[in-house]
Amino acid sequence: MSEGQQAAAARSTLALTGAAEVLRPPADGLPYLRHDRAHELRLDPTPIAVHGDRIADFAADDGAAMRIDATGCAVLPGLVDCHTHLPFAGWRAEEYELKVTGVPYEEIARRGGGIAASARAFAQASDGEVLAQARALAAEMMACGTTGFEAKTGYGLSPEAEARAVKLGRELGADRVTGLFAHAVPEGYDADGWMNAVDALAAACDVDALDIYVESVAFANEHLERLGAIAAREGVPLRAHVEQFNANRSVPVALAAGARSVDHLACLHPDDVEPLAAAECAAVLLPGAELMSAERTPPARALADAGAICALATDCNPGTSPIVSLPLIVGLAVRRYGWTAREALLACTLNAAWVLGLSEELGSLEVGKRADLVVLDSPVAHVPYRFGRNPVCLVMRAGEVTWVRSDAAWRVTA
């Protein structure tokens, strides 16, 4: 390599300049930031240099091949959606109307609705149809700033169909695929019997984490305990849907089992706030599902003040949260939880990446991390305030500009 070539290789390939606010952690190398420290997140102006797929420097680079003029903009790390139910087939819009007009869930289920309806749609759709829908949703997520996301199984409801869901999650290119094999008890099984099938699926399938839905209509704390043992045997993190509609006191069970996250928590028992906040276990809050299902509001302000590792996600699914936008989720969290914009953004960046075991790579703007960034056409404070509006005007994933809003095309020059 000539001296000139070496200089070119050392030079960054892309320079972002002019941003008024750039969200950065208080220090490099943090795996997560507990929420009582969210105010330490910095929002200073700084240029960003990208080399290949990595963040190279926070300094101006006049020799970059591509330039992004972010004048007047805020820049965030790529948003991370750590709880979605992609891939699924079809929607359940007709059920939503029944639900909001007061038809009880039992009646909806009797008419063939609920998770069983999504399982039927999943069984009837071809792989190509499932992937086409999921890819369209992933593109919508990208346009809202999501550059990393999790997929889950759970609409298979048979050993063969759950294995197919794992395969489709991988084909979709999700950053993590979670085996939610214990989502609902399939027809012909009782919960104990299905847990034997879950055990076999966990051993046979290539998944990054295991998950369970603990609720009166699904699985109980004893099954959560059993899944904890299975996850430990398989060497993958345990996650759990808990305390969504009832207080089942599942959090102490999940903590004892070493869970990576407990998700939902709308009915979290007050006595479980402190132990959860002290644990190395994320509280994943899903305010979109809370709104759409008229759930209670979790004690999110108390969790944040007590220093929990809080995360936010869309819970994107056809039943309780057909939502793809993390900026919308940020708006909901700020209003419902009494959180600051910094608290809400921390929860869908660094802490969400930690939930997925990806915080060395994603979730914050640091030299050496994957160059995933989101350019907003407004200050950070506008994200929750101008509720429901998408402020994202440019998205970069792994150093490549993957989405630009048409009115922001002028910002990119090559």
Ligand SMILES: [Zn+2]
């Ligand atoms: Zn969920």
